[in-house]
Amino acid sequence: MAKKSSIQVEKVNTYIVEWLKNYANNAKVNGFVIGISGGVDSAVTSTLCAQTGLKVLCVEMPIHQAPNQVSRGREHIEQLKKRFPNVTNIETDLTATFEAFKSAVPQSDDLAKVNLSLANTRARVRMTSLYYLAGIYGLLVAGTGNKVEDFGVGFYTKYGDGGVDLSPIADLMKSDVYALGQFLAIPESILTAAPTDGLFGDNRTDEDQLGASYDELEWAMEAVESGNTGAEYIGREKSVFEIYKHLNTSNKHKMDPIPVCLIPKTLK
Template sequence: MTKKNTILVEEVNNHIVNWLKTYASNANVNGFVIGISGGVDSALTSTLCAQTGLQVLCVEMPIHQHKDHVSRGREHIEQLKKRFPNVSNIETDLTPVFENFKNQVPTEFDDAKLQLTLANTRARLRMTTLYYHAGVHGLLVAGTGNKVEDFGVGFYTKYGDGGVDISPIADLMKSEVFALASFLKVPDSILNAQPSDGLFGDEKTDEQQLGASYDELEWAMLAVENKLATENFSDREKKVFEIYSRLNRINQHKMNSIPVCKINNL
């Protein structure tokens, strides 16, 4: 399996930071709010936002969060605050909110469907929280999705982590996210951790959920873009291509505009 796009990290960094500053200025806002998960995407996004010199609010929103996610997120926030005086942080513990929500809705359903629905509920509670902080401080909600997640396999929650104002890293492949994060000295604990969305309260990795690694999915995305001949694929490549194609197909409802019933000449 061969890939991949490469980037000039310093040039890309400067381009994104300038884009963020220009967008914030045109929107007449004070800066950005970012949900910090302990993963590389939110660490990179917050570091890019911090370089603008505008107000950056990092928000921790634990919901039965795994201790490793919490410790990595806090390590990153403390490092970022030491490097950039415009960065502040706050924790909003959503565990009691989540538990109270579960007490108010029926839960006697198929376990797999219930657990996935509750995982998406966590993401939507966090989206609501970020927009609260954004509203009272005059900030934009900065998204943390990368290109593979946002436009390849749709690995995010609609109106959850997909509910944002701007997407600074959504044109970067996951490998490019890691390259830029390494250049910007994101903590090694984050760079070396297995990617995980943290929505199930354990260390279930993204690869376990998706059935393929980000490197493999990135390869499949580029294979589609470059119109590679599938008959030349190895058995594993065929399997990964099948996984990518299925996820891309079933998650189009996230990636496309909301369908509108048009009333024409009735």
């Protein structure tokens, strides 16, 4: 099921950088702010933004973060600062803020729902921090979601990491992001690390949560876009196809526009 990227990495890189530059100039802002997680998506996004020559603020926002995620993020930031003089960084430790939130909200005996809600809270606290910094420095919040996450399975937090001003890599499959990452020479430690959202404070990977790898989900997404119904598949392919369809359906509320109750003209 694994699929190699077919994008023309150098041309795609140039295209996205020009798109970012034009958008920022038209918006009359100073540049971009990006949350750095230690993952490939934020590493590629920040490197694309850095190539614009505009101000780029990389932000670390640990909340009980695993040490290896922190070290990968810092390795990338230090590398990026050496390559691009327009890149600066800041660390905003949100652990105390997160703990204060936990102590302020009502408790529940449904631990599964509590843990999921708190995981999403981490993402939303980080989004709030990015917009605070964006407001101070006149920056746009750059999203780090790829096509599989943003439009396939909805693997992001609504108004968390999904709350952004623009999405440079949201039309790229995960395999495309890795191809760009290799072209951009982001740290090998990031390219080889198992993808994780880091929202639960443990070692679970994205594949653990989704039930399928990005290669598999990318295959399923392209199968659906080609009009396949899944009836022709058996074994693991059938399972992956069903996983994709389930996630795509259950997360539609994230991917579709917010429903608006339109009042009939006869009632106005």
